Amino acid sequence: MNMPQILGELLQLLFDLAVPAAMCTMTLAGLALRQESGMNFEPGGRFQRWILWSVLLLTLPQFLAWFAAQGIAMPAQAPAPVSGWLRGVENAVNSFVSDVLLARLVPVFAAFLVIKSTLDAAQGASPLNSLVPALFLLSVAGSVQLLQQWNSGGEFATADMLVSIWNYLAGTLLPEAAALALVGAVISYARRRPFAPLVFSALAFLSVSGLWKLVEAMDR
Numbered sequence: 250m251n252m253p254q255i256l257g258e259l260l261q262l263l264f265d266l267a268v269p270a271a272m273c274t275m276t277l278a279g280l281a282l283r284q285e286s287g288m289n290f291e292p293g294g295r296f297q298r299w300i301l302w303s304v305l306l307l308t309l310p311q312f313l314a315w316f317a318a319q320g321i322a323m324p325a326q327a328p329a330p331v332s333g334w335l336r337g338v339e340n341a342v343n344s345f346v347s348d349v350l351l352a353r354l355v356p357v358f359a360a361f362l363v364i365k366s367t368l369d370a371a372q373g374a375s376p377l378n379s380l381v382p383a384l385f386l387l388s389v390a391g392s393v394q395l396l397q398q399w400n401s402g403g404e405f406a407t408a409d410m411l412v413s414i415w416n417y418l419a420g421t422l423l424p425e426a427a428a429l430a431l432v433g434a435v436i437s438y439a440r441r442r443p444f445a446p447l448v449f450s451a452l453a454f455l456s457v458s459g460l461w462k463l464v465e466a467m468d469r
Contacts, residue, residue: 262335264310269346271306271393274299276355283362287378311406318404348413351390361384393430412438419458427454 270414278299282290290296301453305312362383366376385392400406427450 250295258335260265261315265339266342267306268310268393268397271303271396272346272351272389274302274306275392276350276358276378276386278303279382279389280358282385283379283382285363287380287382288375294436300414301411302391303396305409306412308400308406308410311402311404314344315404315407348395355386355389359386373422423454423457430454 262410280297281295281299285294285296296302300354305446362379366383368380370376395417396410396414399410403409430447430451434444434451437447439445
């Protein structure tokens with residue numbers, strides 16, 4: 250039985266809006282990161298869930314292709330002509346994400362987090378708990394583009410993208426965080442403040458990949 254035209258148009262609309270929806274979920278991930286303390290995140294918390302939703306949206310065709318490869322009947326993913334009113338919905342969502350969310354709301358959210366960081370510092374708390382989510386929010390568009398580059402296009406694109414996120418975190422972000430921790434340790438030493446935790450944090454950041462390899466070796 251052929252799929253009704255309206256269902257085919259709605260399916261194509263879903264595929265077309267996957268990237269704007271990923272922009273929204275990445276924004277929600279940045280806000281959730283601040284709610285989970287900013288410098289850390291809860292295992293299985295909202296930050297991780299929103300990141301997972303972003304990955305699923307960006308690999309939606311490949312994710313459905315995996316089900317089709319298991320013998321589950323899936324609707325055809327061939328582009329269908331979209332009616333005028335559905336095209337209007339798509340244009341409205343794209344305009345909201347690009348002209349309102351990314352261009353106006355996200356910078357405002359990040360600005361409020363910067364203000365929050367100054368208030369945290371005034372109270373003796375770490376300003377990084379708010380600065381890190383602010384930087385994350387300002388990089389939402391670039392982060393989604395980076396995730397799109399990691400789309401392998403195969404049936405396991407969702408898992409491959411998660412692996413790429415891990416490799417980027419362990420191979421790029423953590424070494425940079427280790428360098429910043431060492432700079433902070435030097436500053437703390439010069440000001441005669443405790444610096445050993447920062448040194449140990451830098452060593453831990455640099456040894457994450459090695460620790461993971463050790464865990465994998467112990468599991469064999």
